[in-house]
Amino acid sequence: NDAPDIKKGLVGVLADVSSISKVMPETNSLTYRGYAVQDLCELASFDETAFLLWNGELPTKAELAAFQAEEKANRALTPALLRVIAEFPKDAHPMDAIRSAVSFMGMEDAESEDISDAAQRRKAMRLLAKIPTAVAAAHRASKGQAPIAPDPSLSFCENFFHMVFGKVPQPEVIRAFDVSMILYAEHTFNASTFTARTICSTMADMHGAITGAIAALKGPLHGGANEAVMHMLKEIPSPEAAAGWLEGKFDHKALVMGFGHRVYKTGDSRVPTMKKYAEIMAEVVGDKRWMNTSNVLAKIMLERKNIHPNLDFPAGPAYYLMGFDIPLFTPIFVCSRITGWAAHVLEQAADNRLIRPLSVYTGVEQRPVVPLPQRG
Ligand code: CMC
Incomplete structure (x- = not known):
């Protein structure tokens, strides 16, 4: 049988190696950098998980404090981005809003064109810190409400509730939200992550890769x-x-x-x-x-x-x-998955080869071009 072996949807295709996470379908288990995700949910926080995904190890107390301080220091959006968000169409899809906001952040970022590992890591941190602020601001703008500024005295998860609702709920709610963020953080070569890696493989920048990943996550077969x-x-x-x-x-x-x-x-x-x-x-x-x-x-x-x-x-x-409006659910997924996407961009860039598969041509055979006057 000479029929080409096409893996429609890339089913079963091994596209690269990765040391970030491992899915074991035979035991229904998932590990991030070797830690079972259920254990991370019970014994660590989303911040610790983000650090783990980007650095390969769980943080020490001092490393976590420094990571959290950097995240808190980067939460604010520029007045220009806040103006742009206020001008988004009121009925825009929230995933289109965050996709556009991230694209704008790229244009504003002083290191946008610097794809060195150190610069990409700094940009990943800025995205982690700013995406929730933009998601909350766009959501409030769509309801005709003014944005609520981030509060650096609050944790990552508490601050998100503060920016959406203007108040922080009871600890059980924060805990459940934190767990959801850990669970959504990373999942091997899914469609949005592979999109981010493909964009990165052309040596395009971090914000471009994340903008593309958000576009891929929107679909109802994936994050939607x-x-x-x-x-x-x-x-x-x-x-x-x-x-x-x-x-x-x-x-x-x-x-x-x-x-x-x-x-x-x-x-x-x-x-x-x-x-x-x-x-x-x-x-x-x-x-x-x-x-x-x-x-x-x-x-x-x-x-x-x-x-x-x-x-x-x-x-x-x-x-x-938890009280969130339904259109916020997939943007919340973005607030978490930025960690996994960025980890994959860093990994792809560290050992890059352009991603460029092949297809089997099924169109018409080669034929001569008939000039316009003779085509009637
Ligand atoms: N409802 C009804 N039938 C289903 C469903 C479903 N949700 N999922 C799979 N099937 C059927 C499918 O129709 C197929 O039947 P048949 O063999 O008769 O054609 C069979 O199960 C095997 O499924 P498949 O289409 O080969 O699976 P796939 O690997 O191509 O697609 C999927 C996976 C997630 C796109 C699909 O299961 C689906 O569309 N689910 C609903 C959307 C969804 O929940 N997506 C979230 C994915 S997981 C987390 C995330 O990324 O956010």
Whole structure:
């Protein structure tokens, strides 16, 4: 058989080596730099995880203090960017807003064109610090509200709530949010990360790679799924109605958002931890509807289709119970995944080769050009 062996969707293709994270579908497990993600959720914070992804080791107390101080010092946006955000169309998609804000940050960054490792690391830190400020400002602007300035006395996660709502919630909420940020931080060669690496492979800059990654994350087959999950849960009138609703989906062979995964076929390693914290949020808020509906959907999807939920399935209701508007869910994913994306850009640049695959041509055979006068 001479048919070319095309890996549609690059299924199963080993594109490079990486020492950042490891997905083990056979045991439904995931490690960042050798640490199980569940252990990081229980024993470390998102800040420590960001440091780990960029440096390969967990920080010492002094290293963490320096990392946090640098993050806090870089949170503010320039007046020019705040003006641009205020001018975004009110109905712009929030992922388009953060994509555009990051692109603008690149034009403003004094080291934009410097792709040395040291400069790229400084830019990664600036992006980590500024992206939440831009996400919160764009969200508030879309509702006609003025931005709330970052507060350097607050932790990374506390400050995000402060900039969105003007107040910091109880510690259980911050904890659940921090866990979601750790779980969303990194996941090997997914579509947005591969996009970032592809852009980096042309020797383009960090902001360009992250802008492209945000564009890739927006789609509902990738990061956009956490929003789609919540829209779906809200469409189902009650947990009792979930089975009938799902039958309708099966009849139309429709995708059920928050289920399935390219790599995990017997369960997403991140789901049990996120589900635990979504359930804590349901307790805190005193609203079990979303988790009860979710449980019915997960049970039937497994029984009927043998398909397991992915991280977006518990993350969607968790963010809703934390009080976030649905359009903020995927931008929150960006606030976390900037850590993984930047780690991959640094790794790609350290051992770069232009990413340039091939395709099999299936168009018409070569033919002569007929000049316009003879084409009628
Ligand atoms: N609902 C219904 N059927 C599904 C689903 C789903 N969510 N996911 C997979 N299937 C079916 C699929 O139709 C296919 O059936 P058949 O063999 O009859 O054609 C079978 O399961 C195998 O799936 P696949 O299409 O080969 O899987 P893939 O690796 O190409 O796609 C996926 C993976 C994540 C794009 C897909 O499962 C999907 O569209 N899920 C819904 C969107 C979603 O939740 N995305 C989040 C992904 S994980 C986290 C993240 O990136 O944010």
